[in-house]
Amino acid sequence: MSEIRPLERDDISAIAEMFQRILRKGHGPAPLGAREYLETLFLDPPYRDDDIQSLVHLREDGTVNGFMGVLPMPFVYQGKTLKSAIGGSFMVDGHEQDPYAGARLLRAFQSGPQDLSLTETANDVSTTMWRKLRGTVLPDYSLEWLRILRPAGFIAAMAASAFPPAAIAKPLARPFDALLRRRGAAPQWTHVSDAEFAGKTLATEDADAAETVSLFQQFVSAFALHPQWTENALQRMVHESQRKADYGAMVRRKVLSRGGKPVGLFLYYGDAGGIGRVIQILSLPGQEGPVIDAMLADATERGLVALRGRGQPTLINAMLGRRFAFIHASSSIVHAKDKTLLEPFIKGQAFFNGFAGESWTRLLGDRFD
Structure with missing residues (x-):
C-alpha cells in the first residue's frame, strides 16, 4: 500500500x-x-x-x-x-x-x-486538484505581467529562448530598436522611448542586504495580512535570492523620494539584451506607480528588452494605464481552515507572492553548476 x-x-x-x-x-x-x-x-x-x-x-x-x-x-x-x-x-x-x-x-x-496552505506555482493540473480540495484561486495574484522595452530585441530574445542558435539575431535588433526609440517621447505599447523617463522618475540606489531586510519589513507592514519575518530568516532569504544564473545578474535597488527617503524597492534579474525577471516590487501605499516607473527606467538604461513578473492587486492597479500586458501562467492559491482568513486575500490586502512564496529560492532560476 x-x-x-x-x-x-x-x-x-x-x-x-x-x-x-x-x-x-x-x-x-x-x-x-x-x-x-x-x-x-x-x-x-x-x-x-x-x-x-x-x-x-x-x-x-x-x-x-x-x-x-x-x-x-x-x-x-x-x-x-x-x-x-x-x-x-x-x-x-x-x-x-x-x-x-x-x-x-x-x-x-x-x-x-x-492555518493557511499556500502556493504561487500551481500549473493547470495542480490548480484542478486544489479546487477539488476547496482551495481558493486568487486571480489578481495569479496574473503575470509583461512590459516590452525594446520590441525587436524582445522578439529576438523570445526566438533565442525557443531555439538557442537564433541568439545570433540579437545584435541585428539593436539598430531597429535604437531608431524606434528616437521617434518622440509619446508613450507606446511597443517600446519605451529615449525621452519617456528622462529626468521624470525618482532616484534609485543599490540596496545592500541589511537595508533590504529593513525595507522589506517596513513595506510589508502596510498589508493587513503579511509574513511575520524574523530578521535572521529574512537575511537568509535575501542572501539565497542573490543567485539565479538562468535569469541573469541581480538588480536590487531602493527608490528614493525627492527628499531622499526610501519609498520603494525592486528586485529583478536580467542582462542587456535579455528579458528581466522581477521577483519583488515594494512601496509605501500610494507610491506604487512612481516605483514601477523607476524600475522601468532602470531596466531600460541597462539595455534589457522587456520585464516580466508576478502581480499583486496594488501593483496591477498601478500598472493599468502604463501599457503592461497580462497573462496567466500559473495560479496563486490559498486554503484556509477558517474561511474568514480568506477575506484579506480576496480583497487584495494580503502580501503574497515573491518572498511571501517560493520565488525567492534558487529552485526557480538557478543552474546549480
Whole structure:
C-alpha cells in the first residue's frame, strides 16, 4: 500500500532526480549543487517548524514517487500569528501508474497543522486538484505581467529562448530598436522611448542586504495580512535570492523620494539584451506607480528588452494605464481552515507572492553548476 510521510535525508537523491527530470526538464543526473540545496532548503528551511514538514509519497515497494516541498512561513493578521505553509516543487513520478498520488499528497499537505496552505506555482493540473480540495484561486495574484522595452530585441530574445542558435539575431535588433526609440517621447505599447523617463522618475540606489531586510519589513507592514519575518530568516532569504544564473545578474535597488527617503524597492534579474525577471516590487501605499516607473527606467538604461513578473492587486492597479500586458501562467492559491482568513486575500490586502512564496529560492532560476 502507498504511504505519505515527512521528507527524510535519505530521500534527497530521489527527490533531486525527480526535480531534474520533471520540473527542470533536464537530461542526465541532477547536479550535486541541486541535491545540496534541496536538502538545505527543505530539511533546514529559514523558518523551522517541526510540525510542518515537506512530504514524500511512496510506492508500495517503498520507493519515492511523489514530493511536496513545504516551507513554513508564519503570517500575522489582526495581531494574531498564523501558522502558514508554502507548498511548491509539487511533483509525481509516473502519474499514469498512480493517478491519485498527487491528490493524496496535496490532501496530506492541507491537512497539516497550519492555518493557511499556500502556493504561487500551481500549473493547470495542480490548480484542478486544489479546487477539488476547496482551495481558493486568487486571480489578481495569479496574473503575470509583461512590459516590452525594446520590441525587436524582445522578439529576438523570445526566438533565442525557443531555439538557442537564433541568439545570433540579437545584435541585428539593436539598430531597429535604437531608431524606434528616437521617434518622440509619446508613450507606446511597443517600446519605451529615449525621452519617456528622462529626468521624470525618482532616484534609485543599490540596496545592500541589511537595508533590504529593513525595507522589506517596513513595506510589508502596510498589508493587513503579511509574513511575520524574523530578521535572521529574512537575511537568509535575501542572501539565497542573490543567485539565479538562468535569469541573469541581480538588480536590487531602493527608490528614493525627492527628499531622499526610501519609498520603494525592486528586485529583478536580467542582462542587456535579455528579458528581466522581477521577483519583488515594494512601496509605501500610494507610491506604487512612481516605483514601477523607476524600475522601468532602470531596466531600460541597462539595455534589457522587456520585464516580466508576478502581480499583486496594488501593483496591477498601478500598472493599468502604463501599457503592461497580462497573462496567466500559473495560479496563486490559498486554503484556509477558517474561511474568514480568506477575506484579506480576496480583497487584495494580503502580501503574497515573491518572498511571501517560493520565488525567492534558487529552485526557480538557478543552474546549480
